[in-house]
Amino acid sequence: MPKIEVFQDALYKYAGKKYGDHELEEMLTVAKGELDDKDESSSELKIELNDTNRPDLWSTAGVGRQLRVYKTGEVPQYDFFSTADKEQDYGDRVVKIDPSVKDVRPYEVALAARGRAIDEATLKDIIQTQEKLCWNFGRKRRSIAIGVFRSDLLTYPITYRAADPDETKFVPLQMEEKLSLRQMTTEHPKGREYGHIVADFSTYPYLEDAKGEALSFPPVINSAYTGAVKVGDENIFIEMTGTELRDLILTANIVACDLADAGFEILPVKIVYPYETEFGGEIVSPFYFQQPVELELDRARKMLGVDFSPAQAKEALQKMGVRAEGEEKITVTVPPYRNDFLHEVDIIEDIMIGHGMDRFEPIMPSDFTPGRLTAEEEFARKVRDIMIGMGFQEMMYNYLGSKRDFIDKMELSGEEFIQIENPMTENYEFVRASIMPNLLHSESVSAHAVYPHHIFEIGKIAYLHDADNSGTVTRNSLGFLSSDGEVGFNEVSAHVSAIFYYLSRDYRLEELDDPRFIPGRAARILYRDQSAGMFGEVHPRVLENWGVQMPCTCCEIDLDTISLEE
Amino acid sequence: MDLDVKSLHPLEVKTLRHVKPGEEFDTERLVMELSFNIGQCNQAFSWLAAKGFIEEARRSERVVYELTELGRSYAEKGTPEERIVEVLEQEGPMKMPELARRLGLENRDVGSAYGQLSKEGVLSMDAEKNVSSTGEGASERMKTVRSLLERAQKNGELEGSDLSSEEQQAIGKISKKRGASGVPFKTADREEIVYRLSPNGAAAREALIAAGMTGEEIGALSPELLSTGAWKNKSFRAYNIQSPPNRVLLGRRNPYGEYLHWVKDKLSSLGFEEFDGPLVETEFWNGDALFMPQFHSARDIHDVYYVKNPSHAKEIEQPYLDQVAAAHENGWTTGSRGWGYSFDRNFTRRQVLRSQGTVLSAKQLPQAKVPGKYFGVVRCFRYDQVDATQGADFYQTEGIVLGEEVNLRTLLGLLKMFAEEIAGAEEVKYVPGYFPFTEPSIEVHIKHPELGWFELGGSGIFRPEVSKSLGVDVPVLAWGLGIDRMALMHLGLNDLRELFSPNIENVRLRRNQ
Structure with missing residues (x-):
């Protein structure tokens, strides 16, 4: 979830109104935003925005717009959008797409803006918007990368093509010498971060102007000459390249609306494709591509549990910046900076927010349903009562652990363990296949605790199991351990006997050869002729591995096996 | 001085009654005259000296042969x-x-x-x-x-x-x-202390005589005393009821488990049926079925633990696979336009450790009854640094409500009930939230008597892309509660890792605050 930093004054300018901190917090809920932090000295606010489908909110202008519209109910109008039917005047501003990028990074969209000298807050906001959009919405530049340029230095038409990584050179931002595109992927910090996106291609994406002046090597880095926008610049050119055309157009629209709200004049740019796109071969950007969406008002009434009049519903939508027409069936015009109406439920939610949460009266569901625990939980509770009755302390453990603890210290070979492919650390690399290592871990850190120790856990274990669809199986398991100078096979066997007696179940024992136990002092439990667990005196080698200096007996029983009726 | 002689030990009583004020006495004398053994003498002297009833008169040297x-x-x-x-x-x-x-x-x-x-x-x-x-x-x-x-x-x-x-x-x-x-x-040289009664000791002696205590009172009541009836002519020694008792090592629930147990009982008493499921899940159930696009940023390699082997499940249950895939691609018949990308049927079989409890809510849908209420307290795994606020694995409490007539207002009612019944909240506030699988989405904030305002949980109505694809045509309320925060408060802890502490002494001593 993106978190943005905004200057309080700038936010209130866009919002058209000043708010107190508490008031602002309340208001931000309409943008699904939370005031995270406030730096009193710089009056900079940190705002977290929860809706990952509303990238238009990830800027000062965007949040400010939502607050303003909510308060005034006035839907903003932007007149610079082209549509499929109507092209805006793009002057000489043309970007030509070369066929060579089709398989590398096929789409590019651009716009230009002019007007006033950029101040520091605006520049910071532009850069922040660019970063948030590329990172969260553009999948870390994979599907969207944005570049901002000084348009005074550019000559149209601009060309977007795939270039030779070794022959093509320019001076990238933050450097002073010319590097080849390939060198940038290894020598420039941004290249090391994003170079992998294009590294496997034989040619790399490249933007240059009519005079052959480099703009950028997307999605990696801009030219230090054309791409270093500074405070005071009045004319800028913004372009985005990527893999999803709709997302790119939406991004351009968001940036255009933000700049327009900041007082810039938006200058359309025509993109000429050599191949067909879903919007044709030529697109004049910013481009309004959204289709109207329809909603039967009764659907909203049923879902929200309130009898809205059409006027109320339309008013609520208007507060969310959404124009709607009609009566029982309303037609919604999607704002150019949004594309999150996948389903009518998305419109219904906007009605909900526009209407105001505090206007919905909670009622209780009236359906009667019987409550019930799972059979496994009921059985576990019986077993837990027996264990506690026998004087055992219940423990609860994490299910992830290391090879060292789960396998090596237990003297096991470990082939039935489920391993994590991308562990964060080797401490959490395996799923436990048994509770015994957790119990011994307890012993290893509890030598100071008054003896005797009687501890147990009822929990889940999981291990590899071919027959299952997943090749693994999760089981409910009971593990218990006793430790003190006096423990021995007889005692743990007595505990097992008591458990089975009070569960009204019979069991048999057979000799067990297992490296975790002392030979001749370990038993396998058979229930209905199936293996249902094991117990015995823990082998001193295992105790030594754990650094435990007190004799231990241990038992583990598969509760899913013994819960079956005889 | 108010002398409490009732709780004196028989050895003390006998000693005090035997020696007279002004007399000197040592181990040897008591051994001889009272038939104490050396150990009993030392015990009596040490207790009486600690109480200030006897004091040292002098020391004598003696030789013993061991x-x-x-x-x-x-x-x-x-x-x-x-x-x-x-x-x-x-x-x-x-x-x-x-x-x-x-x-x-x-x-x-x-x-x-x-x-x-x-x-x-x-x-x-x-x-x-x-x-x-x-x-x-x-x-x-x-x-x-x-x-x-x-x-x-x-x-x-x-x-x-x-x-x-x-x-x-x-x-x-x-x-x-x-x-x-x-x-x-x-040969050993021993220094022997010779005692005499202190003024307090002399007073205690008087008090003992006045109370008629001889040190022959009955201590522990034995089966023999009962069977012979010997207790009948004797009195019982009074014990010091203030003396610190021994520690009991008892069999006991884990306090965190006890809290979860209570939550489960509470939810089932409110008409919810419990569900559960395996720790290993597929991307299908962990994300796809929840209408999270396969390219969603939360589905990155850095957010979910992948199972190394087997990396993929053998198959995904039909018709849900086809329906979910179609919902992602073009909305299927759910009324949605879908995410508009080509659904990856290989990726969907990829195995992961369950990362959110909602997975089991979704899995419940194909077999859910209408009307129906379900819940689970389930272990989840998240790819994150382990610290005081998040563990490698943790419990989530999640559930769903299905019904022809459920809607936003019943969702708010449900949340209010949880806030009051489970959290003991004084005030409840609802704010719009965002979850990929619910629309509308609501966060419930509560004013807790001790913790103040905090987010109790997230909820919403399952998107039709989720519920319809899994065979449910009625609205489904989905909710999740942040139970751990309240559990920590109940136990007086502030570190989530402590909930799964392996330290036996910590767990033994832990109790509700």
């Missing part, structure tokens, strides 16, 4: 001299080296023993150097030594002042202060 390891062996098996005499009497004369071999002694030890014994007329030697017994038997000195050994073995040690002059002489030769392992006795 039996050494060798001495104990002599006492049991005989001294070398006794064994020499015995062998010679039983087996007849023999030469000294043979005698040494026969008894397992050094030649020189046998030699010096012979020297002493021949002087005492116990042994003699002939011309062939055969040693034989004179038939006189043990000498007086030998008898003295034997008597010393036996008394020492019986009493543990010998008081120097108890010994006769012959005994003093005999023991002097076979005892040492240091390096005593080669002789049967170790």
